Amino acid sequence: MRASLVEIFSSFQGEGTYVGAPTIxxxxxxxxxRCRWCDSPTTWTASRSCRIERRAGSGDFDTVANPVEIDTVVDRVRGLGLRDASFVSATGGEPLLQPGAVAALGHALRDDPARFWLETHGLHVDALRRVAGVVDVVSMDWKLPGEVERASGAAGGFADAHRVFLEVALGSAECLVKIVVTEATRDEEWDEACRGVASVAPEVPFIVQPVTPVENPLGRIERRPSAARLMELQRAAELHLRTVRIIPQTHPLLEAL
Ligand code: SF4
Incomplete structure:
Protein backbone atom coordinates (compact mmCIF):
# COMPACT_ATOMS: atom_id res chain seq x y z
CA MET A 1 0.00 0.00 0.00
CA ARG A 2 1.25 3.49 -0.89
CA ALA A 3 0.18 7.03 -0.08
CA SER A 4 0.39 10.28 -1.99
CA LEU A 5 1.71 12.72 0.61
CA VAL A 6 2.87 16.31 0.92
CA GLU A 7 4.94 16.10 4.10
CA ILE A 8 5.71 14.32 7.36
CA PHE A 9 6.90 16.43 10.27
CA SER A 10 6.85 16.75 14.03
CA SER A 11 5.17 19.63 15.86
CA PHE A 12 2.33 20.34 18.29
CA GLN A 13 -1.39 20.05 17.73
CA GLY A 14 -2.39 23.60 16.84
CA GLU A 15 -6.19 23.32 16.90
CA GLY A 16 -9.05 22.02 19.01
CA THR A 17 -9.31 20.44 22.42
CA TYR A 18 -5.87 18.79 22.35
CA VAL A 19 -4.03 21.95 21.44
CA GLY A 20 -0.36 21.69 22.45
CA ALA A 21 -0.17 17.88 22.34
CA PRO A 22 3.00 16.56 20.69
CA THR A 23 1.96 15.41 17.22
CA ILE A 24 3.56 13.94 14.15
CA ARG A 34 -11.99 24.77 -1.77
CA CYS A 35 -12.35 26.69 1.49
CA ARG A 36 -11.91 30.44 1.31
CA TRP A 37 -9.63 30.40 4.36
CA CYS A 38 -7.53 27.35 3.38
CA ASP A 39 -3.95 27.74 4.59
CA SER A 40 -2.70 24.64 2.73
CA PRO A 41 -3.50 25.23 -0.96
CA THR A 42 -0.39 23.23 -1.91
CA THR A 43 -2.35 20.16 -0.80
CA TRP A 44 -5.22 20.72 -3.23
CA THR A 45 -3.65 18.56 -5.90
CA ALA A 46 -1.32 15.59 -5.55
CA SER A 47 2.34 16.56 -5.59
CA ARG A 48 5.21 14.68 -7.20
CA SER A 49 7.25 14.50 -4.03
CA CYS A 50 6.88 14.46 -0.29
CA ARG A 51 9.19 16.14 2.22
CA ILE A 52 10.04 14.25 5.40
CA GLU A 53 11.61 15.86 8.45
CA ARG A 54 14.89 14.20 9.43
CA ARG A 55 14.80 14.88 13.18
CA ALA A 56 11.89 16.17 15.26
CA GLY A 57 11.83 19.95 15.26
CA SER A 58 14.95 20.25 13.08
CA GLY A 59 13.20 21.76 10.06
CA ASP A 60 15.59 19.70 7.88
CA PHE A 61 13.80 17.63 5.30
CA ASP A 62 14.51 14.80 2.90
CA THR A 63 12.54 14.73 -0.34
CA VAL A 64 11.11 11.43 -1.57
CA ALA A 65 9.04 10.67 -4.67
CA ASN A 66 5.29 10.02 -4.44
CA PRO A 67 3.57 7.72 -3.82
CA VAL A 68 5.38 6.65 -0.62
CA GLU A 69 5.26 3.06 0.67
CA ILE A 70 3.35 2.84 3.99
CA ASP A 71 6.29 0.89 5.50
CA THR A 72 8.49 3.91 4.78
CA VAL A 73 5.92 6.27 6.29
CA VAL A 74 5.74 4.13 9.43
CA ASP A 75 9.56 4.00 9.76
CA ARG A 76 9.90 7.75 9.32
CA VAL A 77 7.05 8.50 11.75
CA ARG A 78 8.64 6.24 14.36
CA GLY A 79 11.98 7.92 13.68
CA LEU A 80 10.48 11.24 14.74
CA GLY A 81 9.69 9.77 18.17
CA LEU A 82 6.37 8.51 19.55
CA ARG A 83 5.35 8.56 23.21
CA ASP A 84 2.22 7.98 25.28
CA ALA A 85 0.85 11.51 25.22
CA SER A 86 1.51 12.00 21.55
CA PHE A 87 -0.56 11.71 18.39
CA VAL A 88 0.04 10.76 14.80
CA SER A 89 -2.28 12.93 12.75
CA ALA A 90 -3.44 11.98 9.27
CA THR A 91 -4.17 15.42 7.85
CA GLY A 92 -4.33 17.09 4.49
CA GLY A 93 -5.62 17.91 2.04
CA GLU A 94 -8.27 15.31 2.69
CA PRO A 95 -6.89 12.00 4.00
CA LEU A 96 -10.16 10.15 3.34
CA LEU A 97 -9.58 10.48 -0.40
CA GLN A 98 -7.00 7.72 0.30
CA PRO A 99 -8.82 5.54 2.83
CA GLY A 100 -6.76 2.42 2.11
CA ALA A 101 -3.55 4.25 2.94
CA VAL A 102 -5.01 5.82 6.09
CA ALA A 103 -6.26 2.42 7.26
CA ALA A 104 -2.89 0.78 6.54
CA LEU A 105 -1.00 3.50 8.42
CA GLY A 106 -3.32 3.38 11.43
CA HIS A 107 -3.17 -0.39 11.48
CA ALA A 108 0.64 -0.47 11.34
CA LEU A 109 0.88 1.98 14.25
CA ARG A 110 -1.75 0.22 16.36
CA ASP A 111 0.71 -1.04 18.99
CA ASP A 112 2.81 2.13 19.10
CA PRO A 113 2.42 4.46 22.07
CA ALA A 114 0.80 7.37 20.15
CA ARG A 115 -2.91 7.75 19.41
CA PHE A 116 -3.99 7.93 15.77
CA TRP A 117 -5.84 11.12 14.81
CA LEU A 118 -7.87 11.80 11.68
CA GLU A 119 -8.29 15.39 10.53
CA THR A 120 -11.04 15.50 7.93
CA HIS A 121 -13.59 17.72 6.24
CA GLY A 122 -16.17 15.21 7.38
CA LEU A 123 -18.01 14.36 4.17
CA HIS A 124 -16.85 10.91 2.98
CA VAL A 125 -18.70 8.49 5.17
CA ASP A 126 -17.93 5.33 3.16
CA ALA A 127 -14.22 6.08 3.43
CA LEU A 128 -14.63 6.70 7.15
CA ARG A 129 -16.16 3.23 7.54
CA ARG A 130 -13.01 1.77 5.96
CA VAL A 131 -10.75 3.34 8.60
CA ALA A 132 -13.02 2.78 11.62
CA GLY A 133 -11.25 0.72 14.22
CA VAL A 134 -7.79 2.20 13.67
CA VAL A 135 -8.64 5.85 14.33
CA ASP A 136 -8.71 6.99 17.97
CA VAL A 137 -9.75 10.61 17.47
CA VAL A 138 -11.78 12.10 14.63
CA SER A 139 -11.49 15.85 14.28
CA MET A 140 -14.09 16.80 11.72
CA ASP A 141 -14.87 20.14 10.16
CA TRP A 142 -18.40 21.36 9.76
CA LYS A 143 -18.37 23.44 6.58
CA LEU A 144 -20.60 26.45 6.10
CA PRO A 145 -21.67 26.49 2.43
CA GLY A 146 -21.30 30.27 2.10
CA GLU A 147 -17.50 30.01 2.12
CA VAL A 148 -16.71 26.54 0.86
CA GLU A 149 -17.12 25.06 -2.60
CA ARG A 150 -16.55 21.65 -4.08
CA ALA A 151 -13.50 21.54 -6.34
CA SER A 152 -15.70 20.00 -9.03
CA GLY A 153 -17.93 23.07 -8.94
CA ALA A 154 -20.93 20.90 -7.98
CA ALA A 155 -23.52 22.72 -5.91
CA GLY A 156 -25.25 21.54 -2.76
CA GLY A 157 -24.93 21.88 0.98
CA PHE A 158 -22.89 19.80 3.36
CA ALA A 159 -25.17 19.47 6.40
CA ASP A 160 -26.77 16.10 5.61
CA ALA A 161 -23.42 14.45 4.83
CA HIS A 162 -21.86 15.98 7.96
CA ARG A 163 -24.66 14.61 10.15
CA VAL A 164 -24.26 11.05 8.86
CA PHE A 165 -20.48 11.31 9.10
CA LEU A 166 -20.58 12.45 12.73
CA GLU A 167 -22.99 9.68 13.65
CA VAL A 168 -20.70 7.02 12.16
CA ALA A 169 -17.53 8.59 13.64
CA LEU A 170 -19.02 8.57 17.14
CA GLY A 171 -19.55 4.84 16.82
CA SER A 172 -15.86 4.04 17.01
CA ALA A 173 -13.79 7.09 18.01
CA GLU A 174 -13.56 10.13 20.22
CA CYS A 175 -14.83 13.07 18.17
CA LEU A 176 -14.61 16.81 18.06
CA VAL A 177 -16.31 19.16 15.62
CA LYS A 178 -14.51 22.23 14.38
CA ILE A 179 -16.06 25.15 12.55
CA VAL A 180 -14.18 28.11 11.09
CA VAL A 181 -15.93 31.46 11.39
CA THR A 182 -15.19 34.68 9.51
CA GLU A 183 -16.67 38.15 9.38
CA ALA A 184 -18.92 36.81 6.61
CA THR A 185 -20.48 34.03 8.73
CA ARG A 186 -24.24 34.52 8.64
CA ASP A 187 -26.63 33.98 11.56
CA GLU A 188 -28.94 31.63 9.61
CA GLU A 189 -26.15 29.28 8.51
CA TRP A 190 -24.68 29.36 12.02
CA ASP A 191 -27.98 28.38 13.57
CA GLU A 192 -28.45 25.61 11.02
CA ALA A 193 -24.96 24.23 11.71
CA CYS A 194 -25.41 24.28 15.50
CA ARG A 195 -28.79 22.55 15.21
CA GLY A 196 -27.28 20.02 12.82
CA VAL A 197 -24.47 19.04 15.22
CA ALA A 198 -26.88 18.99 18.17
CA SER A 199 -29.30 16.70 16.34
CA VAL A 200 -26.56 14.04 16.40
CA ALA A 201 -24.43 14.80 19.46
CA PRO A 202 -25.26 17.81 21.66
CA GLU A 203 -22.40 16.84 23.98
CA VAL A 204 -19.63 16.66 21.39
CA PRO A 205 -16.88 19.30 21.87
CA PHE A 206 -17.75 22.09 19.42
CA ILE A 207 -14.71 24.19 18.57
CA VAL A 208 -15.31 27.61 17.11
CA GLN A 209 -12.17 28.62 15.26
CA PRO A 210 -11.90 32.30 14.31
CA VAL A 211 -10.29 32.42 10.89
CA THR A 212 -6.56 33.12 10.71
CA PRO A 213 -5.90 35.89 8.15
CA VAL A 214 -4.65 34.24 4.99
CA GLU A 215 -4.01 34.69 1.29
CA ASN A 216 -4.53 31.81 -1.13
CA PRO A 217 -5.57 31.38 -4.78
CA LEU A 218 -9.19 32.09 -3.77
CA GLY A 219 -8.33 35.53 -2.40
CA ARG A 220 -7.38 37.17 0.84
CA ILE A 221 -8.97 37.25 4.29
CA GLU A 222 -7.58 40.14 6.27
CA ARG A 223 -9.35 40.08 9.60
CA ARG A 224 -10.76 37.77 12.25
CA PRO A 225 -14.29 38.31 13.55
CA SER A 226 -14.37 40.68 16.56
CA ALA A 227 -14.43 39.39 20.13
CA ALA A 228 -18.00 40.69 20.47
CA ARG A 229 -19.09 38.70 17.40
CA LEU A 230 -17.39 35.56 18.70
CA MET A 231 -19.24 35.89 22.00
CA GLU A 232 -22.51 36.28 20.11
CA LEU A 233 -21.79 33.13 18.09
CA GLN A 234 -20.82 31.22 21.23
CA ARG A 235 -24.03 32.21 23.00
CA ALA A 236 -26.09 31.20 19.97
CA ALA A 237 -24.31 27.83 19.79
CA GLU A 238 -24.85 27.22 23.51
CA LEU A 239 -28.60 27.23 22.93
CA HIS A 240 -28.07 23.80 21.31
CA LEU A 241 -24.66 22.46 22.35
CA ARG A 242 -23.11 21.77 25.76
CA THR A 243 -19.40 22.34 25.13
CA VAL A 244 -18.67 25.32 22.93
CA ARG A 245 -15.09 26.62 22.92
CA ILE A 246 -13.53 29.53 21.05
CA ILE A 247 -10.02 28.33 20.16
CA PRO A 248 -7.95 30.14 17.51
CA GLN A 249 -5.21 28.29 15.62
CA THR A 250 -2.06 28.33 17.76
CA HIS A 251 0.55 26.99 15.32
CA PRO A 252 1.00 30.39 13.62
CA LEU A 253 2.32 31.58 17.00
CA LEU A 254 4.79 28.71 17.08
CA GLU A 255 5.93 29.45 13.55
CA ALA A 256 6.62 33.03 14.64
CA LEU A 257 9.01 31.92 17.42
S1 SF4 B 1 -10.90 20.96 3.33
FE1 SF4 B 1 -8.98 21.57 4.31
S2 SF4 B 1 -7.37 21.26 2.75
FE2 SF4 B 1 -9.37 21.22 1.70
S3 SF4 B 1 -9.64 23.33 0.96
FE3 SF4 B 1 -10.70 23.14 2.95
S4 SF4 B 1 -9.20 23.80 4.49
FE4 SF4 B 1 -8.06 23.38 2.55
Whole structure:
Protein backbone atom coordinates (compact mmCIF):
# COMPACT_ATOMS: atom_id res chain seq x y z
CA MET A 1 0.00 0.00 0.00
CA ARG A 2 1.25 3.49 -0.89
CA ALA A 3 0.18 7.03 -0.08
CA SER A 4 0.39 10.28 -1.99
CA LEU A 5 1.71 12.72 0.61
CA VAL A 6 2.87 16.31 0.92
CA GLU A 7 4.94 16.10 4.10
CA ILE A 8 5.71 14.32 7.36
CA PHE A 9 6.90 16.43 10.27
CA SER A 10 6.85 16.75 14.03
CA SER A 11 5.17 19.63 15.86
CA PHE A 12 2.33 20.34 18.29
CA GLN A 13 -1.39 20.05 17.73
CA GLY A 14 -2.39 23.60 16.84
CA GLU A 15 -6.19 23.32 16.90
CA GLY A 16 -9.05 22.02 19.01
CA THR A 17 -9.31 20.44 22.42
CA TYR A 18 -5.87 18.79 22.35
CA VAL A 19 -4.03 21.95 21.44
CA GLY A 20 -0.36 21.69 22.45
CA ALA A 21 -0.17 17.88 22.34
CA PRO A 22 3.00 16.56 20.69
CA THR A 23 1.96 15.41 17.22
CA ILE A 24 3.56 13.94 14.15
CA UNK A 25 1.69 15.11 11.08
CA UNK A 26 1.31 12.98 7.96
CA UNK A 27 -0.12 15.36 5.40
CA UNK A 28 -1.96 13.68 2.52
CA UNK A 29 -2.12 15.30 -0.92
CA UNK A 30 -5.37 16.10 -2.70
CA UNK A 31 -8.55 17.82 -1.60
CA UNK A 32 -11.97 17.95 -3.20
CA UNK A 33 -13.08 21.16 -1.45
CA ARG A 34 -11.99 24.77 -1.77
CA CYS A 35 -12.35 26.69 1.49
CA ARG A 36 -11.91 30.44 1.31
CA TRP A 37 -9.63 30.40 4.36
CA CYS A 38 -7.53 27.35 3.38
CA ASP A 39 -3.95 27.74 4.59
CA SER A 40 -2.70 24.64 2.73
CA PRO A 41 -3.50 25.23 -0.96
CA THR A 42 -0.39 23.23 -1.91
CA THR A 43 -2.35 20.16 -0.80
CA TRP A 44 -5.22 20.72 -3.23
CA THR A 45 -3.65 18.56 -5.90
CA ALA A 46 -1.32 15.59 -5.55
CA SER A 47 2.34 16.56 -5.59
CA ARG A 48 5.21 14.68 -7.20
CA SER A 49 7.25 14.50 -4.03
CA CYS A 50 6.88 14.46 -0.29
CA ARG A 51 9.19 16.14 2.22
CA ILE A 52 10.04 14.25 5.40
CA GLU A 53 11.61 15.86 8.45
CA ARG A 54 14.89 14.20 9.43
CA ARG A 55 14.80 14.88 13.18
CA ALA A 56 11.89 16.17 15.26
CA GLY A 57 11.83 19.95 15.26
CA SER A 58 14.95 20.25 13.08
CA GLY A 59 13.20 21.76 10.06
CA ASP A 60 15.59 19.70 7.88
CA PHE A 61 13.80 17.63 5.30
CA ASP A 62 14.51 14.80 2.90
CA THR A 63 12.54 14.73 -0.34
CA VAL A 64 11.11 11.43 -1.57
CA ALA A 65 9.04 10.67 -4.67
CA ASN A 66 5.29 10.02 -4.44
CA PRO A 67 3.57 7.72 -3.82
CA VAL A 68 5.38 6.65 -0.62
CA GLU A 69 5.26 3.06 0.67
CA ILE A 70 3.35 2.84 3.99
CA ASP A 71 6.29 0.89 5.50
CA THR A 72 8.49 3.91 4.78
CA VAL A 73 5.92 6.27 6.29
CA VAL A 74 5.74 4.13 9.43
CA ASP A 75 9.56 4.00 9.76
CA ARG A 76 9.90 7.75 9.32
CA VAL A 77 7.05 8.50 11.75
CA ARG A 78 8.64 6.24 14.36
CA GLY A 79 11.98 7.92 13.68
CA LEU A 80 10.48 11.24 14.74
CA GLY A 81 9.69 9.77 18.17
CA LEU A 82 6.37 8.51 19.55
CA ARG A 83 5.35 8.56 23.21
CA ASP A 84 2.22 7.98 25.28
CA ALA A 85 0.85 11.51 25.22
CA SER A 86 1.51 12.00 21.55
CA PHE A 87 -0.56 11.71 18.39
CA VAL A 88 0.04 10.76 14.80
CA SER A 89 -2.28 12.93 12.75
CA ALA A 90 -3.44 11.98 9.27
CA THR A 91 -4.17 15.42 7.85
CA GLY A 92 -4.33 17.09 4.49
CA GLY A 93 -5.62 17.91 2.04
CA GLU A 94 -8.27 15.31 2.69
CA PRO A 95 -6.89 12.00 4.00
CA LEU A 96 -10.16 10.15 3.34
CA LEU A 97 -9.58 10.48 -0.40
CA GLN A 98 -7.00 7.72 0.30
CA PRO A 99 -8.82 5.54 2.83
CA GLY A 100 -6.76 2.42 2.11
CA ALA A 101 -3.55 4.25 2.94
CA VAL A 102 -5.01 5.82 6.09
CA ALA A 103 -6.26 2.42 7.26
CA ALA A 104 -2.89 0.78 6.54
CA LEU A 105 -1.00 3.50 8.42
CA GLY A 106 -3.32 3.38 11.43
CA HIS A 107 -3.17 -0.39 11.48
CA ALA A 108 0.64 -0.47 11.34
CA LEU A 109 0.88 1.98 14.25
CA ARG A 110 -1.75 0.22 16.36
CA ASP A 111 0.71 -1.04 18.99
CA ASP A 112 2.81 2.13 19.10
CA PRO A 113 2.42 4.46 22.07
CA ALA A 114 0.80 7.37 20.15
CA ARG A 115 -2.91 7.75 19.41
CA PHE A 116 -3.99 7.93 15.77
CA TRP A 117 -5.84 11.12 14.81
CA LEU A 118 -7.87 11.80 11.68
CA GLU A 119 -8.29 15.39 10.53
CA THR A 120 -11.04 15.50 7.93
CA HIS A 121 -13.59 17.72 6.24
CA GLY A 122 -16.17 15.21 7.38
CA LEU A 123 -18.01 14.36 4.17
CA HIS A 124 -16.85 10.91 2.98
CA VAL A 125 -18.70 8.49 5.17
CA ASP A 126 -17.93 5.33 3.16
CA ALA A 127 -14.22 6.08 3.43
CA LEU A 128 -14.63 6.70 7.15
CA ARG A 129 -16.16 3.23 7.54
CA ARG A 130 -13.01 1.77 5.96
CA VAL A 131 -10.75 3.34 8.60
CA ALA A 132 -13.02 2.78 11.62
CA GLY A 133 -11.25 0.72 14.22
CA VAL A 134 -7.79 2.20 13.67
CA VAL A 135 -8.64 5.85 14.33
CA ASP A 136 -8.71 6.99 17.97
CA VAL A 137 -9.75 10.61 17.47
CA VAL A 138 -11.78 12.10 14.63
CA SER A 139 -11.49 15.85 14.28
CA MET A 140 -14.09 16.80 11.72
CA ASP A 141 -14.87 20.14 10.16
CA TRP A 142 -18.40 21.36 9.76
CA LYS A 143 -18.37 23.44 6.58
CA LEU A 144 -20.60 26.45 6.10
CA PRO A 145 -21.67 26.49 2.43
CA GLY A 146 -21.30 30.27 2.10
CA GLU A 147 -17.50 30.01 2.12
CA VAL A 148 -16.71 26.54 0.86
CA GLU A 149 -17.12 25.06 -2.60
CA ARG A 150 -16.55 21.65 -4.08
CA ALA A 151 -13.50 21.54 -6.34
CA SER A 152 -15.70 20.00 -9.03
CA GLY A 153 -17.93 23.07 -8.94
CA ALA A 154 -20.93 20.90 -7.98
CA ALA A 155 -23.52 22.72 -5.91
CA GLY A 156 -25.25 21.54 -2.76
CA GLY A 157 -24.93 21.88 0.98
CA PHE A 158 -22.89 19.80 3.36
CA ALA A 159 -25.17 19.47 6.40
CA ASP A 160 -26.77 16.10 5.61
CA ALA A 161 -23.42 14.45 4.83
CA HIS A 162 -21.86 15.98 7.96
CA ARG A 163 -24.66 14.61 10.15
CA VAL A 164 -24.26 11.05 8.86
CA PHE A 165 -20.48 11.31 9.10
CA LEU A 166 -20.58 12.45 12.73
CA GLU A 167 -22.99 9.68 13.65
CA VAL A 168 -20.70 7.02 12.16
CA ALA A 169 -17.53 8.59 13.64
CA LEU A 170 -19.02 8.57 17.14
CA GLY A 171 -19.55 4.84 16.82
CA SER A 172 -15.86 4.04 17.01
CA ALA A 173 -13.79 7.09 18.01
CA GLU A 174 -13.56 10.13 20.22
CA CYS A 175 -14.83 13.07 18.17
CA LEU A 176 -14.61 16.81 18.06
CA VAL A 177 -16.31 19.16 15.62
CA LYS A 178 -14.51 22.23 14.38
CA ILE A 179 -16.06 25.15 12.55
CA VAL A 180 -14.18 28.11 11.09
CA VAL A 181 -15.93 31.46 11.39
CA THR A 182 -15.19 34.68 9.51
CA GLU A 183 -16.67 38.15 9.38
CA ALA A 184 -18.92 36.81 6.61
CA THR A 185 -20.48 34.03 8.73
CA ARG A 186 -24.24 34.52 8.64
CA ASP A 187 -26.63 33.98 11.56
CA GLU A 188 -28.94 31.63 9.61
CA GLU A 189 -26.15 29.28 8.51
CA TRP A 190 -24.68 29.36 12.02
CA ASP A 191 -27.98 28.38 13.57
CA GLU A 192 -28.45 25.61 11.02
CA ALA A 193 -24.96 24.23 11.71
CA CYS A 194 -25.41 24.28 15.50
CA ARG A 195 -28.79 22.55 15.21
CA GLY A 196 -27.28 20.02 12.82
CA VAL A 197 -24.47 19.04 15.22
CA ALA A 198 -26.88 18.99 18.17
CA SER A 199 -29.30 16.70 16.34
CA VAL A 200 -26.56 14.04 16.40
CA ALA A 201 -24.43 14.80 19.46
CA PRO A 202 -25.26 17.81 21.66
CA GLU A 203 -22.40 16.84 23.98
CA VAL A 204 -19.63 16.66 21.39
CA PRO A 205 -16.88 19.30 21.87
CA PHE A 206 -17.75 22.09 19.42
CA ILE A 207 -14.71 24.19 18.57
CA VAL A 208 -15.31 27.61 17.11
CA GLN A 209 -12.17 28.62 15.26
CA PRO A 210 -11.90 32.30 14.31
CA VAL A 211 -10.29 32.42 10.89
CA THR A 212 -6.56 33.12 10.71
CA PRO A 213 -5.90 35.89 8.15
CA VAL A 214 -4.65 34.24 4.99
CA GLU A 215 -4.01 34.69 1.29
CA ASN A 216 -4.53 31.81 -1.13
CA PRO A 217 -5.57 31.38 -4.78
CA LEU A 218 -9.19 32.09 -3.77
CA GLY A 219 -8.33 35.53 -2.40
CA ARG A 220 -7.38 37.17 0.84
CA ILE A 221 -8.97 37.25 4.29
CA GLU A 222 -7.58 40.14 6.27
CA ARG A 223 -9.35 40.08 9.60
CA ARG A 224 -10.76 37.77 12.25
CA PRO A 225 -14.29 38.31 13.55
CA SER A 226 -14.37 40.68 16.56
CA ALA A 227 -14.43 39.39 20.13
CA ALA A 228 -18.00 40.69 20.47
CA ARG A 229 -19.09 38.70 17.40
CA LEU A 230 -17.39 35.56 18.70
CA MET A 231 -19.24 35.89 22.00
CA GLU A 232 -22.51 36.28 20.11
CA LEU A 233 -21.79 33.13 18.09
CA GLN A 234 -20.82 31.22 21.23
CA ARG A 235 -24.03 32.21 23.00
CA ALA A 236 -26.09 31.20 19.97
CA ALA A 237 -24.31 27.83 19.79
CA GLU A 238 -24.85 27.22 23.51
CA LEU A 239 -28.60 27.23 22.93
CA HIS A 240 -28.07 23.80 21.31
CA LEU A 241 -24.66 22.46 22.35
CA ARG A 242 -23.11 21.77 25.76
CA THR A 243 -19.40 22.34 25.13
CA VAL A 244 -18.67 25.32 22.93
CA ARG A 245 -15.09 26.62 22.92
CA ILE A 246 -13.53 29.53 21.05
CA ILE A 247 -10.02 28.33 20.16
CA PRO A 248 -7.95 30.14 17.51
CA GLN A 249 -5.21 28.29 15.62
CA THR A 250 -2.06 28.33 17.76
CA HIS A 251 0.55 26.99 15.32
CA PRO A 252 1.00 30.39 13.62
CA LEU A 253 2.32 31.58 17.00
CA LEU A 254 4.79 28.71 17.08
CA GLU A 255 5.93 29.45 13.55
CA ALA A 256 6.62 33.03 14.64
CA LEU A 257 9.01 31.92 17.42
S1 SF4 B 1 -10.90 20.96 3.33
FE1 SF4 B 1 -8.98 21.57 4.31
S2 SF4 B 1 -7.37 21.26 2.75
FE2 SF4 B 1 -9.37 21.22 1.70
S3 SF4 B 1 -9.64 23.33 0.96
FE3 SF4 B 1 -10.70 23.14 2.95
S4 SF4 B 1 -9.20 23.80 4.49
FE4 SF4 B 1 -8.06 23.38 2.55
Missing amino acids: FVRFGGCDL
